[in-house]
Amino acid sequence: MDECGPIYVIEWKESPGDQWTISDKSGFTTHLFKLNEDANKDIVYCKHCRKQFIGKNRDLIGFHMNKIHPQITTGMTYNQYLQIFKPTYVPNAHGDEKNRENSFSIGLRPYVLCPERLPEVLYFDDIATIIHDKFPKSEEHFLVLPRSHKISNSHPTTIDNGIKVQLQWHIDWAKRFCWTQFIKKYDIKDISLKEKEAFLANFVQSGVHSTPSMANTHIHVMTRDFHSKKLKHKKHFNSFNSPFFIPWDELPVLDLPGDKELSERYIKNFEMICPYCSTNFKNRFAKLKEHLADEFNMRFVSKKGLITADRAISSFNRFTNDS
Ligand SMILES: [Zn+2]
Ligand SMILES: [Zn+2]
Ligand SMILES: [Zn+2]
The missing domain is CATH 3.30.428.10 (HIT-like)
Structure with a gap:
């Protein structure tokens, strides 16, 4: 994946039940991004660990956020969100932890x-x-x-x-x-x-x-x-x-x-x-x-x-x- 390539947020309206959807003032979801090369496909990536999601599956992405990025919560402001994720993405820093949402072994993460x-x-x-x-x-x-x-x-x-x-x-x-x-x-x-x-x-x-x-x-x-x-x-x-x-x-x-x-x-x-x-x-x-x-x-x-x-x-x- 080209780390320097332009990324852009995808428009995805928040619903009250979303614990992980953080939006800027214009209502854009900011934690997911889409690559230009995937512009026509239904593929998004987690901004923090680069996990790929095919289709905008709210349950799957929400589960990922809760388990792998528990820092993100309801009520967090856009600025707080930016502060927490200020450390920029380091390629491969997450290894395979990003795929362990279901594992008991990540229980100490929060x-x-x-x-x-x-x-x-x-x-x-x-x-x-x-x-x-x-x-x-x-x-x-x-x-x-x-x-x-x-x-x-x-x-x-x-x-x-x-x-x-x-x-x-x-x-x-x-x-x-x-x-x-x-x-x-x-x-x-x-x-x-x-x-x-x-x-x-x-x-x-x-x-x-x-x-x-x-x-x-x-x-x-x-x-x-x-x-x-x-x-x-x-x-x-x-x-x-x-x-x-x-x-x-x-x-x-x-x-x-x-x-x-x-x-x-x-x-x-x-x-x-x-x-x-x-x-x-x-x-x-x-x-x-x-x-x-x-x-x-x-x-x-x-x-x-x-x-x-x-x-x-x-x-x-x-x-x-x-x-
Ligand atoms: Zn992630
Ligand atoms: Zn031990
Ligand atoms: Zn003894």
Whole structure:
């Protein structure tokens, strides 16, 4: 496609239900364009990623906008639209992401592209967004999402020292957040984890999966208790407790085996080892789960439990006083 060739907007009246149709004052739709060479054909392109649409299929184009360019919303003014799409199109920058509208793997995209709109976001700036992992595998489990298009769309194991320097502040933020959130919920009985510095050094891990399931680069920052209802099978446990998980400090890792071999070696065939005492549970997931609960209860006491107990006592007192 000739990037320098003249493009022009196509006239397409807005209808109230369109979430993606942004018009200038004259009512022209601006997010799609038509090439001169296609002037007589019913072919339009997405201005941002150059996806081609044959026919003006509103549903298809609308779906594309919602999933791939969630920055565009109803009520956005023409100027806001121009501001957001000011970074001009870089040939092939989008790779094949533009065709993944239906994929579960693009679920982190809105957090990278428009965190300001999402109330569940814990922190964001121009460099990164920090959110809760939707399926926490430990008491505290957060994701740091770099916002640069290039980093977000590169393989996470290629994160190099330059990128690490940029993101270190955010990783540290998430680690400290692990601590502040954890001590809101639990009293720490284990002396070796009572001090913040020791807790962060020995009980919080950060890193990436060697084969991530989500398309946008995300760094996991989490406590190492694996005390979570969402931890449901061996794959969940091993993806954070085997060399499948690459610690932040060890990045970049450049010569990894293929995805299939990684999953055979470190997910399927890797024995499950307790992160506290190193007992090898081999393949016995149910036993490991029980043991993790014991290990947790030995070290931490729920503050919620204490509050409930206090309440129970005071209501008992009230009852005895009243009678
Ligand atoms: Zn597009
Ligand atoms: Zn992940
Ligand atoms: Zn143990």
